[in-house]
């Protein structure tokens with residue numbers, strides 16, 4: 251049986267685009283919470299390979315390890331790659347931050363991918379099938395922005411997880427993260443609906459703002475043999491946003 255790629259956050263945005271792109275050559279397991287939108291993703295995928303839906307809230311981490319291990323064991327699915335796209339954007343000043351919000355963000359962005367990699371790298375549950383992992387982080391993980399303490403710090407922890415697991419699981423498993431800049435997806439559509447904010451944001455991107463396909467193509471590369479000597483890296487893919495120190499609008 252050909253190996254499967256597990257993609258979380260596949261009901262929308264980057265995860266959906268990644269699923270569609272990879273479906274022409276790979277079997278997939280797609281995760282999200284919204285079953286209707288997961289089915290829509292499945293419909294958009296190439297029909298020549300399997301697409302299996304695993305609907306589950308990944309911020310509920312207490313039973314995740316045992317449930318996920320039982321789920322893959324029961325189905326005997328060999329999983330060769332894992333792409334963690336699931337994410338939530340909580341923008342708020344520190345005075346509005348609660349322990350509950352911190353826990354939910356860290357559960358989804360850090361604890362869930364750590365537990366999933368633990369299960370997938372276990373010989374008991376997945377043999378020696380796991381070869382490559384890509385975590386979708388954010389370009390704010392290496393920088394700072396007002397109202398981003400919850401989101402940015404949890405994405406920074408995800409990059410730390412990338413480096414430490416890359417060393418621990420080498421040479422069998424490669425692990426990298428991608429740090430996207432701003433894209434128009436369900437996550438950002440409300441913020442970017444404000445015309446003047448959108449224009450001001452766009453002006454900071456030398457290559458313009460991104461699209462999910464700009465990230466999906468890099469995921470494909472990081473899962474492929476072409477990146478066989480790359481591990482533990484956090485790769486910024488943001489249209490030049492974070493190297494741009496010009497002031498004012500571009501002409």
Ligand SMILES: NC(=O)c1ccc[n+]([C@@H]2O[C@H](COP(=O)([O-])OP(=O)(O)OC[C@H]3O[C@@H](n4cnc5c(N)ncnc54)[C@H](OP(=O)(O)O)[C@@H]3O)[C@@H](O)[C@H]2O)c1
Nearest residue numbers: 259261262263264282283284307308336337432433435437
């Ligand atoms: N858009 C941007 O500008 C941007 C910039 C930098 C980084 N990113 C990162 O890129 C990744 C993809 O984001 P996107 O822009 O594609 O956003 P999106 O369209 O809102 O997609 C987010 C995905 O995460 C899933 N998800 C959210 N909470 C979940 C939970 N508790 N359990 C399981 N799945 C959950 C959603 O599925 P359900 O709703 O079905 O649960 C959805 O499929 C995220 O990690 C995000 O942080 C995005």
